[in-house]
Amino acid sequence: MNMSFLQELFNNITQRDALLWRRQGGAVIHDHSVLVEACRELLESDGEASSITQASRALAIYQRLDDSQKSAFFDKLAEAFAAEPAQIDAAYSAYREARDNSSLQALFNACEPRRQELFRRLNLASGGTYQLVKMREDLLQRLKEAPSLRAIDADFAHLFGSWFNRGFLVLKRIDWHTPASILEKIIRYEAVHEIQDWNDLRRRLDARDRRCFAFFHPAIGDEPLIFVEVALHKGLPTQIQAILEGEQREVDDPESADAAAFFGISNCQAGLRGISFGNFLIKQVVQELKQELPQLKHFVTLSPVPGFAQWLDEQRQGDSLTETTRSALEALDSPGWHRDPELAERLGALIKPLAARYLVEAKNPRGLPLNPVARFHLGNGAQLHRINWLGDTSSKGLSQAVGLMVNYLYVLDDIERNHENYIANASVARSSEVKDLTKRARKLTIGESPT
Amino acid sequence: MNMSFLQELFNNITQRDALLWRRQGGAVIHDHSVLVEACRELLESDGEASSITQASRALAIYQRLDDSQKSAFFDKLAEAFAAEPAQIDAAYSAYREARDNSSLQALFNACEPRRQELFRRLNLASGGTYQLVKMREDLLQRLKEAPSLRAIDADFAHLFGSWFNRGFLVLKRIDWHTPASILEKIIRYEAVHEIQDWNDLRRRLDARDRRCFAFFHPAIGDEPLIFVEVALHKGLPTQIQAILEGEQREVDDPESADAAAFFGISNCQAGLRGISFGNFLIKQVVQELKQELPQLKHFVTLSPVPGFAQWLDEQRQGDSLTETTRSALEALDSPGWHRDPELAERLGALIKPLAARYLVEAKNPRGLPLNPVARFHLGNGAQLHRINWLGDTSSKGLSQAVGLMVNYLYVLDDIERNHENYIANASVARSSEVKDLTKRARKLTIGESPT
Amino acid sequence: MNMSFLQELFNNITQRDALLWRRQGGAVIHDHSVLVEACRELLESDGEASSITQASRALAIYQRLDDSQKSAFFDKLAEAFAAEPAQIDAAYSAYREARDNSSLQALFNACEPRRQELFRRLNLASGGTYQLVKMREDLLQRLKEAPSLRAIDADFAHLFGSWFNRGFLVLKRIDWHTPASILEKIIRYEAVHEIQDWNDLRRRLDARDRRCFAFFHPAIGDEPLIFVEVALHKGLPTQIQAILEGEQREVDDPESADAAAFFGISNCQAGLRGISFGNFLIKQVVQELKQELPQLKHFVTLSPVPGFAQWLDEQRQGDSLTETTRSALEALDSPGWHRDPELAERLGALIKPLAARYLVEAKNPRGLPLNPVARFHLGNGAQLHRINWLGDTSSKGLSQAVGLMVNYLYVLDDIERNHENYIANASVARSSEVKDLTKRARKLTIGESPT
């Protein structure tokens, strides 16, 4: 089916409504109770066509609340749009009696917070889905200070898990022929290696050895959910600047590449936190690339190591390092050390083993790797393949990871097994090179490995 | 966003899978327990990428079950994929104690039948949404004989209500430029006035005074969910054959029409029973038409009256009609009565008032109109506007409604009020003409109005 | 660039104009001089925006002329819209004097018939291109009786050769997802093996082992120019009914096919006679198929042999056949001979060699093969590969070719050489099998080969 017409229609409606809001929106609304009332009416309506208007109206009001009124609204949502205790008690009694599907169904219905039906009805408004995502974004910012709002977040998460099911997502290639309205969002949302401007974007996208793919949801139009940037490569890449600056263009012709390097995965919608797309994205992109370029052999990341610098500092201040190691590492404190090749090499010989230990053995309270990027790729079934000394010499790279970058390798035949071992035993799949590094780390440290 | 590429991709994957199934599918699977096991594994997986394969596999197995094995599978679903009583009991205890959002959330989660998560995960497979719709279609056919399966249906209904939220639907105009793969489905699904073949379809679609619109869901591609056929008209139409045969083409130029007549609304997916689209469709189509043809004044249906012939028979056999009426109606028993103009006119003078009584006063146990078409349009806020004698002289029209058709009128300013009155008091909005007919019916009957 | 919006716009305009014409068009115009006058005005205008209106008007008038007035209009075009003799004489004098580019240019301009500028200006109207194609269609029907109109045809041919340059054509795959408005034209235009109805069309298009491609021109929208039907096959096909009836579906899976059989090439626009597309189409389709299905090895036609039956009759009535041959062929005169397997086999042993002689040695006055289908494929560089006895047992196949069909094979590496030999020496590339048949034909005939 050619969806472009539909999509256009869809967008038009959304824009028309947006205009409507803007027109009405001259004035901020100073009392959240107007919105609470609108929500009540929406819930009490019979869910039919007039509900669309009511839903649009409620969302428009929400947009005009100021921050404190939004907070007040969320408080009200948590408190007054839950479920009816009396109904739950009655339904539970009936269930305990009957223990059958029908009484279970009734109990389930009684327990469902009314917020969920409210959100489903707000979703009737054109553009509603995206506005609910933004509403959850507002909510998430308040969670820390108002933990009582977590219940609302659970309702959002439950619905979004269903609405943003992978079966509803569409993968789209992003390139220089993509509408500017989408590209500007790529610039805005790139979270790993910032895109400076349109020229920078063009360097990243508009070359024969670059690919970019994003997931979209039909109901939220031009807004990407997550995207990944890929560089086609001969062999595994070791250095991110070479890729970002477009120097490492060994493969003018994509058909001569043997590796696809994923060098940036960015989630775009804060309001979709916890709804997992990245895993599906990587695997579908691997399939796309294999279909386009059957000669590709390696699917690998060039990933940052956030947190390593901090961990290393802790080791240096603690007592786990040998004295020799500790004193050798003092060179890190003199700025510009990475521009002295000899010094850098000496430091690398120490830091790579320590990084291997960090990635393999440093664990969080749940017994999983401390490093979040490692958790993500290892959980996907990838292998910790290589640690690249001075892989990122940007100031960000130096300050968060002492210049390290890591290759995680997706070996298609091993993914399933790696994934299962990781889930079952938190066991970290790694190359022999990394194994060697971990061994070498023993000589640099005292006593047991840290956790 | 240009979705055509994505959609194509999407469809391709679906087709590839379909092929895969067909290839494997030589053999029917004779034991539903294979599927039950596959569902268990899917539920126990961690919901990440390998789940896609597991989900595809499970759906493929389902397709190869024969009818009796499908029944056995549904039985198992009802029985073994509900919720854990012990967990529910514990969660309820905690809830009764705390009565807070967090314990409510936990209780809600404990009560949710595992089938819902199972269906969400099956939906990961490409083409999964449509296959779940078909699965429910299979289920619905079994409900009468196996009422214990209603619990599964409730789970489907809960999920589909969320997935097929109006916010996710796209309206598409159907015309002669629409792909044949969609048009053949219009031929197949037309439920009101059968479409014989492609020539018949063309007569209905490919004229300047015809419109057809359908709702689609992005994840199920070319399959329409519901569609409506419209004839542009000067004045309100009274006779369906004139429209179907393309004779009543008073308006070669759409811009000279003042009325849009909805003469057929067909639901396409049995598996989506109870998920209401018709109301949204009519109202969105009214908006589309007003935008295209601002001069349109009347939005009206030309609707069948299924059940009227049977009701009339019951009256004739009962004792509610006066003797004169009863004997005058005997002419209906001689075939071909409708071709005798004089006789037909005499009969019409009796039958139109009785039809008005039927539509306005005959009620079902819930106190709503007995006639389902009336329930639909009155519930939408339309007005019962005119009863057209010999409006449908096809054999179907004669046998189900003694040749009657009805105009329901959508007066935009009254819709809300009509709808509310109908919901609140089951009150039937009607024109003065229909009111007169109802009065006249009193003279033809004895005692009180029937219910 | 996403052209769909543009194209839609384009079509809309065309349709709007078409409506305009239809509205005005109640009355036929009885005097071509109105049109002649309109053409004069158009030519005298300065070619700017008001010309669009003038061009639309002129084309609308043309459409309302009856047949005799069209003839009169063409006479006038031939006579009064040529060039100015005095200007030509003067320009020639200047050219003879100067013999330079500038005087040549002036002479060229003086010689260009004013019709060419007229047609270019008529083309300004939206939908103009297609209407000019239809105008030439009208013209071509008159050429035989009015050879003086050939000059107009030369002007059309000159312009169309430029406008329908292969660089402006777009190849489009036709399948069951193609809009019905295009598919109905495929039904209408199929010239080789008639398509009965939509079900027949679907059998031809909507199977995994079928392909269909057409050339379109952006300015004439939904109207295909030429299309080709392809069956994917294991080995070379020998029998057309098996393909048309969908029985010979050896390859459910296209990826198991090793041959692509072109079994129908149809020109769609009579008004584009002589503008050659077929050659480009076949070669581009070969490229498309190789890209989709790299395993394909053979690109071959299954072609009719129109004219063979007539040629054979002439041989039987003439004196070129041996007495034995002649008498053996008498069996052809008894209807139903092809249903007697033994008889059919005996006849085949005679007729295949004679067919080889016909295809290879029977020549037209220009020294090229008498058979037009052979001329087309041999001219394209194909090889006459195999003669299939009883390859087409339809009544058309029997009556025009005694049931024969032919495979022409496109061997990519030989195309260039075959083509050059054919152009240079009219030499017919043929397989050793066909060579053997030609030799065998010598024994069936007396004296030299016919021409």
Place this chain on the structure above:
Amino acid sequence: MNMSFLQELFNNITQRDALLWRRQGGAVIHDHSVLVEACRELLESDGEASSITQASRALAIYQRLDDSQKSAFFDKLAEAFAAEPAQIDAAYSAYREARDNSSLQALFNACEPRRQELFRRLNLASGGTYQLVKMREDLLQRLKEAPSLRAIDADFAHLFGSWFNRGFLVLKRIDWHTPASILEKIIRYEAVHEIQDWNDLRRRLDARDRRCFAFFHPAIGDEPLIFVEVALHKGLPTQIQAILEGEQREVDDPESADAAAFFGISNCQAGLRGISFGNFLIKQVVQELKQELPQLKHFVTLSPVPGFAQWLDEQRQGDSLTETTRSALEALDSPGWHRDPELAERLGALIKPLAARYLVEAKNPRGLPLNPVARFHLGNGAQLHRINWLGDTSSKGLSQAVGLMVNYLYVLDDIERNHENYIANASVARSSEVKDLTKRARKLTIGESPT
């Protein structure tokens, strides 16, 4: 018809070829005779499929010639690809004898420079059309120094006039949803008021009161031919900076605008010089806008007045101005005069009348207005409506037009008449305000109006 697939295909081929060229293109070709030979072969081929390869090859060679070799190639084209004198002489003799259509046709064919057939055949290559446009761009740069090449240019112009016939162009709205690959060309090609960067572009395009439309040709894909920028406005705009900087956004809602102001028309392809699109573009855009926003009443330009400053200087240096005027104008020589409101007002009172005289009465040798922008719009049938003092206070606006801008008004009912008067009598349609200014100019000058 959905062309996007086709177009994509088309572009893909082009890109593939482009790659091919780049790969081969390491080496510059140092001898144009290779190309001349390739062109000869192409012309001698029979125009069938192998020609595509030959054409692609020839164009690839052209791209690798350096500038001097391109010049040599053009020389050869002019000299050796004209027509055969002997054939022309013979054809002329026959024509003088017969004076009929058939001999005229033969003479026309004999006179047609072989270059035209060469260009038609080069056009067979995918992407050929655009490359021929670029080839003419190369040619045009040489015309001044090598007037003998004008003959080649005439051939290009003849073909392009036919190929880029308005009937083949498609209008496309350009906005923020347009692919970046097209938008970057808008930035590059904007000729009237330079676009600085992407932010500047966005200000111009992505606002509810802005429109931009471009003509495209299907065979040259993403390359716009010409585009126009429009600001929706309440009343007629007087000041360009307000528009460019997005300050003059009186109409947040397009539906409250009553005027559409065309503030920039840019031709994009130097190689299409002389092929007129602007007139068609303006009129089609007027239609588009009227359809979208029926309430629009005024279609007007805000146009620059290039050349006025120079003309004014000439007047000041000559003797046509009165002494008072001359001395009052001396204030113009002190930089920053336009920032002194009082001074600026005094100067405006003098300069506006002089500008009216310039626009209405200063003529070029052909008797048409000296100002090229005036010629364009007056030729289109617009009216010289208003002269805006300090309408463009950019340094470019001050230096070329002493800060003036002009509104040309397109009054739909008058266009035809204005156009005819202009063509017939070079008469300048103007408002009474401008007429008054012209009268006032008499008092500032001595003697007759200048020409």
